[in-house]
Amino acid sequence: MEEKIKGTTASGFVFEVDKRLMDDYDFIEKVNNIAETGLGMPDLIKYMIGDEGYRALKEHCRRKDGFLSLKRMQHEMNDMMSVKIDDGTDLKNS
Numbered sequence: 502m503e504e505k506i507k508g509t510t511a512s513g514f515v516f517e518v519d520k521r522l523m524d525d526y527d528f529i530e531k532v533n534n535i536a537e538t539g540l541g542m543p544d545l546i547k548y549m550i551g552d553e554g555y556r557a558l559k560e561h562c563r564r565k566d567g568f569l570s571l572k573r574m575q576h577e578m579n580d581m582m583s584v585k586i587d588d589g590t591d592l593k594n595s
């Protein structure tokens with residue numbers, strides 16, 4: 502059974518990530534791809550929180566008029582990447 506890490510973003514979005522992401526090469530490749538190209542955010546978020554979590558995040562970020570802001574999604578992803586693991590390390594510095 503995989504161990505989950507729970508977190509909440511500053512805006513109140515509750516999420517869970519698999520603790521094994523700290524040692525997951527595919528995860529690091531996705532983070533690196535964003536750092537190098539600026540592309541791949543949807544793939545990284547889906548990899549972190551799954552398809553259902555991704556859909557929930559999009560609805561959490563969507564404005565009442567239906568607009569989904571890229572900046573808001575980026576902010577939420579950064580908050581999720583800052584979740585602390587047992588030793589105080591966060592996902593973006595794994």
